[in-house]
Amino acid sequence: MSINIEQAIIHEISLDSQGQMACRLRPQPLLNSQAVEAMLEELHQTYSSKAGKGFGYFGVPQEDGEANDAFANALQSYRDGDTGFVDFTVIASQLLQQELAKYDFSQGGFLLMSCYSSMASEYLFVALLSAKSSMTVLDDMELSQNNHLDLNNIQLAARIDLTELQADKASKKYISFIRGRAGRKVADFFLDFMGCVEGVNSKAQNKTLIHAVEDFVAGSELTKDERQQCRDKVFEYCAERADLGADIDVKDLADELADQGMDSFYDFACGGNYELDEEFPADKASLRTLKKFSGTGGGVTLSFDGGHLGERVIYDPISDTILIKGVPANLKDQLDRRLKGE
Incomplete structure (x- = not known):
């Protein structure tokens, strides 16, 4: 396993018979069974591979006045040994229940909280999981409908780097979170219950880095x-x-670039011309533009390796045209078939 599980628990938050949000609390942590280990390992891998995550910290949004620091205080009490893990997660569940009660759209879900370590860091993972219905065939060939946790489609999750929080309380990126499909606002309530404020815009930082790299090579x-x-x-x-x-x-x-004979990039990038932090999380989706050009519009999708520009791919900005030399074989076959048919 790539993670070492310390504690894990699941509580349920759902609508009661009166249509109000209520908590069904588990009184003790989950046993570190093979099922728990497999679930958390899968969630760790799924979460780590999620692109476009946001980053933040416990703080006060200037426009909102006072912050919700109850979660941060409860976490600190647990870390100090004054509160047990179960009691800490009960407080967190009640905070999430109160936040969910403000919205009409929420149906609740299963709140999973786990402390685990991976590599040299200790984490607190917090996720609101939904249940998904599935069908199975029993031994007598009858069908049975079951509910299971939808681990592949986590949309409301955050991970607190406890090691970074302990080492640098001024950091603004020790909390990572999954952005909603339509942007951060989809998950606002999930971040609000933790008192999390967005700190580092990793996508903007990565785009600024790309801009600096392009300017650096252009002036070399x-x-x-x-x-x-x-x-x-x-x-x-x-x-x-x-x-x-x-x-x-x-x-x-x-x-790394200096080892390749390209000196002075640090001074160039961090010398004041770019609003670039010295350290920030990587966003692979943004960085792909260093390797590829791609675009979609008007029913046309085009993508090619950057090294082909000026050789196999000729762009003429004046005539707004792109000439491709050496059409890919599978595309050429489709085009030839269509021309023969016409």
Whole structure:
């Protein structure tokens, strides 16, 4: 296993017979059975691989006045040993119940909370899971309908890096969370119950890094191939950091580029021309533009490796056209068939 589970528990928050939100609380932690280990391992992998996560911290949104610090205080009490794990999660469940009661759309769900460690960090994972219906065939070949937790489609989840919180309380990225399909506002209530404020906009930081890289290679005396090698090196470094769940370190990245003969990137990127933090989480979706060009519009979708620009792919901004030399075989076959048919 890639994680070491310390504690885990599940409480249910659902509508009662009067249509009010109510908690059904488990009185003790889950046993560290094989089922629990498999579930948390799957959730850890699924969550870690989610692209476009947001990052925040316990704080006060300036426009809202006082923050909801009850969750942060309860967490600190648990970390200090003054509150047990179960009591801490009961407080969290009641806070979430109160938050959910403000909204008409919520049906509740199963609140999973777990403390576990992975690599050199300790985490608190918080997720509101939904149940999904499925059919199974029994031994007598009868059908039976069952409900199971939908682990592959988690939409409301956050993970607190307890190690980073302990080491740097001024950090604004020790809480990561899944953004809703339509943006952060879909998950506002889930973050509000924890008193989480968005701190680092990782997507904006990654786009700023790309901008800095493009300006850096444009102002250099590198050849076309060397410029693409620089972009590839940046992407490889950042993708590796993303896979490890580690932050992009601009100084470390600059050292990597210096080993390839491309000096002074750190001074260029962090010298004041760009609003770039020295460390920030990687967003692989944004970084792909270092490797590929892609776009969709008007019924046309086009994607190609950046190294082909100016060679196999010729772009003419004046005539607003793109010429492709060497049409992919499968596309060529489709086009030839259509022309023969006409």
